[in-house]
Amino acid sequence: MRISVLFGGASEERDVSIASATQVIAALRSRGHEVLAVDTAFGALSATDEQRILTESVAVAPPTGTQLQALPSTSATLRLPAAVGDSDLVFLALHGGSGEDGRIQALLELAGLRYTGSGPLGSGLAMDKDVAKTLLRAAGVDTPDWVLAPIDADGVTRTLGFPTVVKPTAQGSTVGLSVVHGPDDLKSAIGHASQYGAVMVEKFVRGRELTVGVLDGRPLAVGEIMLPPDSAFSYEDKYQPFAVREQFPADVPAEVAESARAAALRAHEALRLDGYSRSDFRLDGDDRLWIIETNSLPGLTSTSLLPQSAAASGISYEDLCERICRLALNL
Numbered sequence: 001m002r003i004s005v006l007f008g009g010a011s012e013e014r015d016v017s018i019a020s021a022t023q024v025i026a027a028l029r030s031r032g033h034e035v036l037a038v039d040t041a042f043g044a045l046s047a048t049d050e051q052r053i054l055t056e057s058v059a060v061a062p063p064t065g066t067q068l069q070a071l072p073s074t075s076a077t078l079r080l081p082a083a084v085g086d087s088d089l090v091f092l093a094l095h096g097g098s099g100e101d102g103r104i105q106a107l108l109e110l111a112g113l114r115y116t117g118s119g120p121l122g123s124g125l126a127m128d129k130d131v132a133k134t135l136l137r138a139a140g141v142d143t144p145d146w147v148l149a150p151i152d153a154d155g156v157t158r159t160l161g162f163p164t165v166v167k168p169t170a171q172g173s174t175v176g177l178s179v180v181h182g183p184d185d186l187k188s189a190i191g192h193a194s195q196y197g198a199v200m201v202e203k204f205v206r207g208r209e210l211t212v213g214v215l216d217g218r219p220l221a222v223g224e225i226m227l228p229p230d231s232a233f234s235y236e237d238k239y240q241p242f243a244v245r246e247q248f249p250a251d252v253p254a255e256v257a258e259s260a261r262a263a264a265l266r267a268h269e270a271l272r273l274d275g276y277s278r279s280d281f282r283l284d285g286d287d288r289l290w291i292i293e294t295n296s297l298p299g300l301t302s303t304s305l306l307p308q309s310a311a312a313s314g315i316s317y318e319d320l321c322e323r324i325c326r327l328a329l330n331l
Helices: 014-030 047-053 065-069 082-086 103-110 120-127 129-138 153-159 183-196 235-239 254-270 305-311 317-328
Strands: 002-007 034-039 089-092 146-148 164-168 178-180 199-203 208-215 218-226 245-247 276-283 289-295
Touching: 002 014, 002 082, 014 034, 014 317, 034 047, 034 082, 089 103, 089 317, 103 120, 120 129, 120 289, 129 146, 129 254, 129 289, 146 153, 153 183, 164 183, 178 183, 183 199, 208 254, 208 305, 208 317, 218 254, 218 305, 254 276, 254 289, 276 305, 305 317
Parallel strands: 002 034, 002 089
Antiparallel strands: 146 199, 164 178, 164 199, 208 218, 208 276, 218 245, 276 289
């Protein structure tokens, strides 16, 4: 097949997207596909550009606003070369921003192009954490209580209590996220998160961090991110080698694993997602699961959580990429 891999762009998750695309491109080429690498900030890449831009490493912190503004294209002005239109399929290795919130999906549909992952509606629903949590709760999936900013410390004390999680409503990779342990730190945390858009404050669930992938309407293996129970999975934890240990399959009771897999599938369906997704949970001290979010375009480096969930289910990284493509083409 002729496949255009879209990645990069101008979101705070640009570096993560490049790391995903680097390995997706290699996997698809290893299967004999003709692959065009397209950074939506620069356009189609030459072989020289690929060597310069594509990398599996991710910096300790996301790119700054100044660095993103220096790119030749913003998320509102995408560089899609004409060659994309000649592709059999567009593989979306984008994360965050217009690549994950439904805008690029709508653009590709208007152009009549097949693409991987979820459609514009599901992408938008999953990206907005306030909307997603409302739909998840309606579908019977437990999710921690939350409120939207603006709210002061007294309001949080009355409604949620401390500690809480403060985060943007439409960001991934824990960009802008803070765990706030007391009233004195709330204002600065909201200020930090507001750099990335609207802000929500969510009740913090002390416990274990679990994750479950979904592929082709079937939940994959449950994994655990081995974190202290009072901490959150930070950007640095996610993308720096050996920052944390991840275990697939997770060492949890069989009934907990089945509950997590069932909840991940319900979330996938409630948010009208297609193809694949990944849901993240907290498991509290009473073995009760709380869904934190569902990702419509989760990371796709070989060590990302979805590929690890697939590998523990007997699906290699190359097979995962191939199956994602075939799902998009209904093969």
